[in-house]
Amino acid sequence: MSFKLNIITLGLLAATSGVSAADFSVHKANLQGLKLDAYQCKSCIGEKRYQGELQLSAGWAENDDIHAGNAFGDASDGMRAAMDADVRYRNAGYEANVQAYQLGLENSYAHLDAGRSGQYALNLDYQLLTRYDSRAQTQLWHNNGVLLPDTATRDVDLQLEREKVGLGLAAQYGVMQAFINYDHEQKTGNRRSSLVTPRPVNFALPVDANTENLNAGLNISGENWLSELAYHGSFYRNNIDNLSLPYLPDVYAATPDNDAHQVSLSGQYMLGRGTVNGRVAAGRMLQDGDLIQVSGNPLQSWDAQVDTLDARLGFSNMLSPRWRVNGQVDYSERDNKSSVWEFAQLEFDNVSGAFKQNVPMDIERLTYKLHSSYRFNSQYRLMGGYDRKEVERSYLEREQTHDDAFWAKLNIRALPNTVIDFGGRYENRSGSVYNAVENTSIEENPLLRKFYLADRERQAVELKANYVPLSWLTLDLNGYYAKDDYAKTIIGLTESTDYGYDLQLGMQLSEQLHLYASASQQWIDSAIAGSQSFSSPDWYSDIADEFINLGAGFTYSGLLDDRLTLGGNYLFSNSASDSLISYNEVQPYGDYYSYNHSVELYGRYALSERMGLKLSYQYERYYDTDYSQSAVNSIPGLITLGDLNHNYNAHLLMFTFSYLLP
Template sequence: MRYKSKLAILALSTTCLVPFGALAADDFDVGAAEVKKEAPTYLSFVEGGFGYLTESSPHFGRFSGLDDKGLFFVGNASVIQRTDNLNFRLDASNVGTDARAVRVEGGRQGKFGAFLSYEGIPALKFTDTQTPFNGTNYLSLPTGWVPGATAQAMAAQVTAALHDVTIGQERQRYGGGATWQISPEWSLSGKVRREIKEGNKTFGLVFGSQGGTRWSAVVPEPVDYVTETADVALNYNTRKLQVQFGYEVSLFDNVDPHLTAENPFTLTAAASGNNGGVATVQLPPDNSAHLMRLAAGYNLSDTTRLHANFAYGFHFQDDEFLPYSTNPAFVATVPLPRDSLDGEVRNTLAEVGFVTRPMTQLDLRGSFRYFDRDNQTPQDLYNYALVDAATQGGNATAQARYNHPYSFTQYKAKLDAGYRLTPSTRLNVGYEYEDFERTHSEREENQTHTGKLGVRTRLANNLFGSVGYERSKRTGSTYDGMHPLEEGHHADYVAAQAGVATFGPHPGMRKYFEADLTRDKVKGSLSFMPTQAVSIGLSGNYRKDDYTETEKGLTGAPSWTATADISYSPTNAFTLSAFYSYDQSKIEQNGHHSAALIVNPDAWFEYDIKDVGHTAGIAANWDIVKDVFKLGMQYTYSRYTSKMDLTTGPATPAEGGLPENETKLHTVGLTGDYSIAPDIVLRLGYLFQKYDTTDWAYDTLGATSILRTIAMDESWDDYNAHVFTTAVRMKF
């Protein structure tokens, strides 16, 4: 594929989805790529202009920050200055929006260097979802709120109190770093980053609980995180030996560690909860992580190399606990076993490997990986209060629970061989073995064997192909579905549950990540270049997961993807490229309806969920007048659907499948660059996006549609957005 064809595909897939990036940013090939012997070489540019968005849409602008209708500033720059002694580079993009990024770096190449960076990363979701609650980390109800038994009983009151709230977050990343080449062999590098993430997301907050009945509200959860990271590495490099010793630290601080909300409900007398009071939840606690790394590579000979990676680190978390309940009437009969978790996890990694060519035709590689998550967090008995109830559970109840500090250990060995059957055909064979051991789980060990076979060949001078097949089989130790429950409850409660059929999961349930699994994977590709100007690529993947011993739970998951790419470049001045991908994944899972019917073999059901995706695109770039006028065009179309079909047994209450969810996105982009002078380019752009989506979970859901839950609408909005931009690029 010609370089320009690659660029065309590049432009197609990225720029169509970067609303104004397509129009103004980062096509760095311009300038330098068109240099002539006698023409000046432009390495740098500064670009400024304006754009206009015709429709406000948080979804359209979710990652670009371009969510409000109206004018915006287009600003991009890239400046490179390099001499034999010093170098300087500045890159700035999208400076007129919340997605702006700036990076400045400089130094003396081969001696020292430093950089500073800033980047905004919006992740906007909704601007018009609604809630009756006010505030951020203390959510209050409007004055005069009259609690009701259900959301529906308070419908008028809730509806009157609803107001818009924006859901989404924005990250602001500040970074810096430096490198120092101490000697030809030794170097030191370090970087730091401070990230502030602010905004909110939604939280399903429970105010009351009675058996399987809950009173809850989906509320805005404040997000106010600060994460600071630092990474320093000392490097030693020679032709034979390369070593790196590094240390990383990450400190996470949640400025709003708790969320409290006033209870909008009147709970029944038998319900647990804080009737007439507030409910408080713990948000992500502050934590820290430290990691020491040692990596080394050694060339034993020209044909054999060894490498090793070792790491040892900690995760700490010791935020002060909230009380069992914030209910003023709560009196702890059994105190908290500790004031904070004193959580500590020790991670150990050891990975060693080799690659060698013992014969001219044969390549071998092998590796062994050991990873251990050793959770040293203390294990205690917690007699918890259910959703801010006034009382806590005794040892003979389900509310006396031991925490489970999960630990696991992974051993993995791999061996691969590549053999050149002919100069143009290579046969690959591989084998992997994994042993995975975990604590506090239904299944303490899994073993997985994987075999791989593949051929890569040049069928003709202009035709390449490859096929591969892989099968893995996972088994393991005895599956004991009761084990975590028996281990997690107090012995008094476990004894009282003896013989109770509804204590614990269905005996046929197998959690899919622990279950026996046979996985088959087939992949293939063809690459054909019938002429110098045309390139065609076809590829496909098929995967079938078969959970062989699972009666209830996930039983199968087949999926496949097929892709076609074509590019056409009759001249250097014109490129055309297109692609299409189809992917389909299915989920087959079985279940058993209702605890009360657990012993009834006819109370079964089966879900068949099928997700289908079509993604297609076409792009063209045409230098109509070389160095003076060029046009670009892109179009992408994607359509995704998800459909669930349900089959039920004779004893299962009648339920049918669900409507198909569908998402469609059309994107059209047009760009035109006109050189007013050799160093001045007028850039015009137009982008259109049309987005349509349906989602049964939200489409007809109102704030009080659910009997005992005050809901928030979290469906994406449809939009038809047009963006017009004009900018002037000065090259120098």
Template sequence: MRIAKTSTPSACFSVTLLAWAISGVLSQAHAEGYEVQKANRNSIKTEAWSCKQCQPKTGHIGSVSATLAYNDGEDSRFGNMTGTDKDGLVGAVGADMQYKTPTGYQTQLVIDNLGYDASSAKLTTGRPGNYQINLAYRGLATYNYNQLKSPYVAEQDKMLLPDNWVSGSTTQTMPMLQSSLVNQDLSLQRDRFTLGGYYAGKMSSNSQYKASLSYQHEDRSGAKKTSANILTNSVMLAQSIDDSSDQVDASVYFSGMGWQAGINSQVNQYKNDHQALQWQSAYTPTFGAAYIGQNAVDPDNKAYRVAAEAAGGANGHNVLMHAGFSRMSQDETFIPATINGPSPVLPVDNLDGQVDILEMILKYSGRITQNFSVQASYNYQDRDNKTDKLDFPQVVTDSFHQGTAQNSLYDKQTNKFELKGKYRFTSSAYAEAGYIRDENDYTELDRQSVDEYGVFAKLSYRYSPTWSVWLKGEALERDGSEYDPVATTQSPSNPWLRKSYLADRKRQKVTLHTDYQSDIGLSLGASLHSVDDDYHHTSVGLTQVSYIGYDMSAQYALSNDLSLNAYLNQDWRDSDQAGSNRFSTPDWYSTSEEKSTLIGAGIVYQNLFDNHLDIGLDYSYSDGQSDTDVTYGITSPYGDYYARKHNVNAYAKYKFAQSMSLRVDWLFEKYQDANWQNQNTTWDTVPNVLSFGDMSHDYNAHYLGLTLSYQM
């Protein structure tokens, strides 16, 4: 986009000098005990301050573009980088256009890669700061697998086998399995549409208001991995996703000299086009005639939220208050408890579920002295599940009735306090310290209350205008009420087991960071971080986690046209766990060692060949791996579990004329991963599991795109 010149050096210097002089006068008045908002400004001729050469350009400006590319979409996962999983030629359009009038009216259209699954378009019109209307579209896509195979085909709410399918007692005895395999595509596409706007005005010379309203509709389509089983025989399925959500947001805010207050609200409704997931069993029934299974899917539901906020401050003291109420509800009709034989009678036709959430936030910040300031906050949240507690029949995998069980109502109440102070010793050194306490009360969990509390401190020092360093340490401890495993479930926990999110824990965390920024275009940054978690009262469960890592980055502008950048990040995470096969004290142990590495570098060179050519190149490498050993009499290591990726992103942009340019983009990705759980498996490796086989990725993929742009 062509950038209009804003001002000459002499004009900008004059405005800067005038602003500096006014600032000095106002600072002196405040020092003498006068508040700025009480000053008499009626006689000031502000029109003389305007920069005549700083007026925004009016009329039409902007650019349009068209892209034609070749995309290697053999493995759809590469589409997470390019924005499309289509194989072969693909096309997209883009634009960034703007129209302004001398009266301040402005219309802008921004389009990015429209034609790809990951794309966006937004049209905005109005007078910025007064009123504005916008219409937007955004496409989001996540690609997981497109090379998996299964004999199942989706048809509305059903997963069907071929008409000539011959069942077997195991996967190895299914004669039609190999010949019936078809590709399964596990991906998710989201299409989001938004219509909204705002209107702002003045109530008086010192107060104004702003009201906004927006509506958003989102459709989701695709498929996700799920599993289903009848007794001990199971299958992996590509469950179809076809749902939508509608959301309305509205708010009105009022503000004045040193204060702001308002109300905001939100209404959301979710609808699922699928009522249930039925699937044909590929196995010969163990007993009876259970040839079809049925799984529940996400039910329709809705939620609304309303909140009020107020903030104000004066003389270095500020207060923020927030209060909100949310309600989530679901009344979708239940599916039968089983479709194999007579279904037990359900206590009600639908759940009539309701969860209310009440929240409150109070924050204060203030400068006590010139060098000392404090901040304090209190967060309260109460989650109240008001759903009726009923006796529901328990049907095991659509096969046999096994009594009744009550639905659990999980409530939670949270009180979180934080207090911190900051003291500045000199203009280049300060210290910060604080105390945190997080209290949580639960119902129907193994612990009724869990509290976490601790302290932190930070010391920062700027050695010179170009170099600074800071060190931060934290010490947190978590404990709570007596551990009493829930006994209402049909699968009670080992009384020696401590779940990691509820267990007592001592945490120590240290971070050291430094950065350097010179006046010759060089900037450097580095940090070292360490975390140690000790679950000191756990016999069975996660007992210890240690984490250490570092990262470094550098940017260097050799000239106005040439710049370099590089970064390096590495992390190590080790964890220990104890388990029990005897429903008692530990009799087996495991250790996991995880390591991640991220390396990258890039170069940008502009205005080559008499300002006609810009080029850029970015490379990154990432490697994540995990090694796990289990000791149960003897030590047995797990297999491979890793993911490695090389990325290259190169471009060249050549300007034929002032208004036309051609850009070439080349993307390359080399990716490989492995998971010991399914590595080198096929569809019939496990006799009672009809799986997708080996779900690992191993590909080299390219994207080559040509983009022609025209500047208006």
């Protein structure tokens, strides 16, 4: 039976019983002339009362693959229970709110906020997120930092769990408001990894790390301005050190501990029909960890420091009731001040005898944006803009690049019951000379161009349409096409296209019956040129990726004297990736293929005005196949984690009791 409800979760629930809260109502509104008896607020709370809904769920899951937990919220097989809540409390100007979702399962959250408007506020948060990969097979078992070989093959679940607890406080006095927020996240589990000892070995890497975040600040606001001074700190600690084998120490380097600090000042000023806003932030990232001692390593520890500086200045102005202009300038700098030393150099896995200093890489970005929108009339609006990004990098193949982008969009409402958005975009990237051999090793082909540094030309178009031909029928369509051309690249990515569509249909056939359907497809085609002879291109690769999503569902209410509501949802998704290699002859390189069927059926029955029952059933059929997967010892000289592909059917039946607070 799965029911994860720890002390922290219980504390959040217990805190709701005696907490008072903030009043967000408007006291000085002019109500003269309004017919108040014609309106009813179903979400409003009286002078002193609780309001909301509580749900208790219990059910049964049947699955033989932990991957099903990504769809069902928990990977356990058998009985499970959970609780949901959405409760509000008000009393004499105080207000409290409690939300909870699937407490008791491996993917859940709870939130509590309480306070008094204009004076103070308190919030508590709890979140549990679990991502399931696969059940692996391994002959290496972790014990106190040592990977112990075993003749027997053991099963281990590849999954990562993130458990976060947060606390926040805020107080307001006049035009000033101060806040402080703290959260702690613990990340545990196992993930895929590999090492060479001296042959390649895949193993389950244990994960046990903590991250603490601290945010604090002060807000000051006036009649037409506001400002904020804030601090953000992040502190990462890895509880697992370097991994060793019984006969070889420190074969796997652990992720080092690190800290990050940032202080920022931001503000906004309103002047007539325009606004000006800006932000300046200075930060420092620190890392001080011991290095694994190997021959040729002159340092005992690594003192890493990166100073950051970020700035933004933007404006928005209504030049006329029809014409708006926006602009923004962003600056970002990363100054690497880490250790610099001479290290022994390797050439094709052999020590060359030469020594060379490591180079701390810096990066500087400057971005300009100028956008405008003009409304001709109620039927036509034209938007357009120009974006430019300048990037300067040190000690890379290309030190300077600049991207220029022009875009335009036309909004049309001239056709009856129709809204159309049509847009286009053109981008171009160029920069300084590409020095492949000088700034990289001699093992890299000088004709190679890395796609994020290479010259590139992009053309893209997009069409969006919303059509309501009948009062009960709605149709939404989105189509797009983009092409990237790397015309000056001889070896590397030479061309890429990305196109597809999204279609949604909604039908309210009657007051009781609602239907919907959706369909989307996406295609990504890429062309790559390579060289086996370390010179001009002599082989080529074409990669085709395809994604399909289909969905449909219904809701039928009003049955059994408006007590019963039936509903259902179906989703099909499919993805495929095929690669062809042309080297003397065309041959497939290997492919990836997956599909998924998801079905949900449910019925809700109202026992009374406040109590209700819900019975739901979920089914998932999942299958994938990756050509790179193989059994543990099926390839001589290589140890894997086994075949990690999925092929399963999973079922979930849940019974839920709900209660509306008076």
